[in-house]
Amino acid sequence: MLKTAYSPYWLILCLVLGLVYAYMLYSRKKEPWTPVWNKVLFVLRFLVVSIIGYLFLEPFLNIQKTTSEPSKIIFLWDDSESLSKSENDLQIYWQELQQLRSDLEDKKGVDIPILGLNGNVLSEEDSIKNDRKESPLNAAIKNTGESFDNKLISEVILFSDGIYNQGISPDYYAFPFQLSTVGLGDSTQKKDVVLQQIRYNKVAYQGNQFPVEADILHTGFEGENSRVSLRNNGEIIAQKLVGFKNEREVSTVQFLVDAEKTGFQDYTVEVEILEDEFNTQNNSKNAYINIVEGKKNILLLAPYPHPDIKALSAAIDGNDNYDFTLAIDGISEENVKKLDEYDLAILFHLPNIKNSFDSEIRKLKNAETPLWFVTGSQLNFRRHNELNESVDLVPSSESDEAFAYVNTNFELFELSNEQEEILDELPPASMPFAKHNFHPLSKGLFMKKVGNVKTEEAVFVFYNNDEIRQATLLVQNFRIWRMVEYLNTQSHDFFDDWVMKSIRYLTAKNQKDRFKVFPKKEAFSDNEEVDFQVEIYNEVYDRIYGIPVKLELKSSNDSIYNFEFTPDRLKPDFVVGNLPGGIYEYSATTTIQDRAFESVGQFVVEEFDIESQNLQADFDLLARTAQKNQGKFFYSNQTDDLRDYLNAKEYPRILSGESETVPLTQNIIPYLLIFLLVIGEWFIRRYFGSY
Incomplete structure (x- = not known):
């Protein structure tokens, strides 16, 4: 359909303009051609001017395109180690699966990709290597659906032993597509x-x-x-x-x-x-x-009782490594000890308009005690912004019920992939509607998610200027996270972990050394790369680059690894790579302006062998998962039944349409038409001797 960028009423003006132009040229003059040719020339000039005027309206064509694609049956193969440890006939079954795939594609005209648990394509593999170190079945099924248009997915077939050791159970939710399962491995109960x-x-x-x-x-x-x-x-x-x-x-x-x-x-x-x-x-x-040496003292100040305080207290008070003090204005303010003894103060909904604990807060700020702000109602925004280095709050009483997600670029400490998945399944909490102003040094751990849209708005940030450390949690009613996590997993591991890791970071001492080398985290697994953060400063504490560094690692079994590298602006850090499990001591040395510096410490590499812990296949789980998703469960020796099941279904090609907008000004046809009209008019006038 032909449309314009402007109102169609402008087309009338184009026609009027063409009529006026042609009338002025051919209505009054006596020319050497007959009246019939005069009318022809009138029409030609009318069309030329009208078409040129119409092109100024930016006309465009809406072209509807229809495409046809084959339906997809996705074979999702569990490529984890547990299968290779328990299934002796794995390669034989893999060949049967490849033959089944080939037969179905030829007979039914359906597209059948074979994918591993992380979405890797296995379709062309002659033999299968089950060497994946973990089995996140739920995430794998979910990601498979997100990788393809659900309209194209006729069915997903999961080939697995039903053992999952990361994330939640695959039978917890129903997926937006039909899912059948095939049980591999040995489900016999062994001694x-x-x-x-x-x-x-x-x-x-x-x-x-x-x-x-x-x-x-x-x-x-x-x-x-x-x-x-x-x-x-x-x-x-x-x-x-x-x-x-x-x-x-x-x-x-x-x-x-x-x-x-x-x-x-x-x-x-x-x-x-x-x-x-x-x-x-x-x-x-x-x-x-x-x-480590000595317990840490944690103080939580609050203007009134609140259920969120109970959630925080439960996470902190259950850890024997911390002495926790809770002081509520008008109820238990006498619990506060000497303020200089606290390693961290949590200011819950403080400072407020009633100036609760105002004197204590001033003393904590002056002593450069790390502060963790938990924002809430009745906040004194002016006073808060004086105290908080990490964010300037924009005064607003509006809030938003939204979800949170983990910022994958956060590097101060780490939450596991499983914990990130747990957060994705937790309900929304109250978050600020206003967009606040964050300091450039602030780093967000939790970000705001509205529906399925991940925003760039941080709701839990950390700040460190090498002098003081602070954090700000812009979430209210987060106690629901702890409650729902327990309903889902029968534990509080995720909630307690992010609270305690936040406290550990905030209570760590800043070191203004000119040479710092330290691992990105304290504990790595043996299937991930060990990487070090490297910081070198001059005498005025400006960061500098291009200075060679020597790094020596010594493992608990006395193995020694030596490295040499030169950090630069593009690659300021150093990646060691994978290391065997154990405790490692490291020593990094360098020379800055003819002066020797050394940085030492420890880190851990944990052996990640979760796949060996359980080798008994769980066919009941696979059957429940299939039933919940309108599918069927098959045993590995029922390949013919699976073939009949899939052959009995029809897989029509999926039609999809899309609209494409093509500007007429980018098409040669209107310009060719104008050219022909002008040439025609010129030829007639030339023929009769007007030019």
Whole structure:
């Protein structure tokens, strides 16, 4: 359809302009041509002027295009290690799957890509390598749907053992497409003892005792006993005997350990291997605990009771490494000790218009005590902006119910991918509607998400100018996160973790050294690269580059790694790469203006072998997942049934239309038409001798 950028009424003006121009040229003069030719010339000039005028209205064509695409059946293959450890006929089944794919594509005209759990294309692989270190089944299915247009997806077939060890269960939500499942692996219950998990605080304080708890699941060893040992750096420091009373049960063993030597300590919990045990790779786990000097004192000031305070208090007070003081105006303000003893003050809905705890807040600010602001109603915006270096709040009483997501560019500390997924499933909370002004040094951990749209508005930020550290949480009623997380996962791990990691960062001391080399985080897994942040300063503390650095790493088994590098503006940091598990000491040296500098420290590389912990396939989970998504469940030996099931369905090609706007001014046809009309008029006039 032909349209213009302006009102169609302007077309009348173009026609009038053409008529007036042609009338003035051919109505009054006596020319050497007949009246018939005069009318022809009148029409030609009318058309030329009208068309030129019409082109000034910016006409365009709306072209409707229809495309036809084949339907898709997506084969989602679980390429995790647990399958290769438990399924002996994996390669045979892979060949059957490739043949099934080829037959269906030829017979039904359907497109069948084979994808791995992270979306990698496996369709052309002659043999399959199941070497993925984790099984995020729910995320893999969800991402598969997001990678394709749902209208094109006829069905997704998940080939898996049903074992997931990252994220939530795949049967938790229904997906927006039909999903069937095929059970691989061995679901037979075997005699086995599994060290399911160990619980411990990653930081303990010297001189204290800290617990290490182990959950041990046994199957088939009723009436037998097993010895559980705790080792520190290879030496047995405690042992306990656990008895298995029932045919299948979980037993919990707790060790109380003295925190003696500072630095990272390697504790290993080992369960004795019993006769006829099916899987002996899941009998031990390591705990790397950082022993530091002295407890930290945390103060929370609040003008009134609030449910959010209870959520924060539960996360902090449950950690033995911190002394926590809660003071509420008019209720428990006498709890405040000497202000210079606190390592962090949390100002909950403070400073407020009633000036609650105003004197205490001034003293904390003057002492450069790290401050964590939690904004809320009745806030004194002017006073807040005087105290808060990280953000200037724009006065506003409006709020917005929105979701939060983790900023992947945040580098001060790390939340795991699983925790990011948990946050994605949590309900919205109250966040500011106004857009506040953040300091350039502020770094956002949580960002605002409206519906499915991820904005660039931070709602939890950290600030550090090498003198003071601050944080600002622009979220109210966040207690619902802790409540819903427990409903979803039966734990508060995510909520407590981001609270405690925030406190650990805020209570860490700033060091104004001219040479700093430190790992991006304290603990890495052996399947990720270890990288170091490098900072070099001159005498006036301006950052400088181009100075060679030597780095030596020494592992707990006495292996030594040496590196040399020169940081520059484009690559200021240094990536070591993957390292074996263990505790590492590092020493970095450099020379700045003929003066030697050294930076030393520790970090941990944890062995990531979660796929060996559970090798028993969960076909019940796969069946529930298929049922919830209008699909069917098949065993691995039912390839013919799967073939019949897919052959019985029709897969029509999917028609999709799109509208394309083509400006007429970019088309040669109107200009060619004008040229022909002008040439025609010129030829007639020339023929009769007018020119």
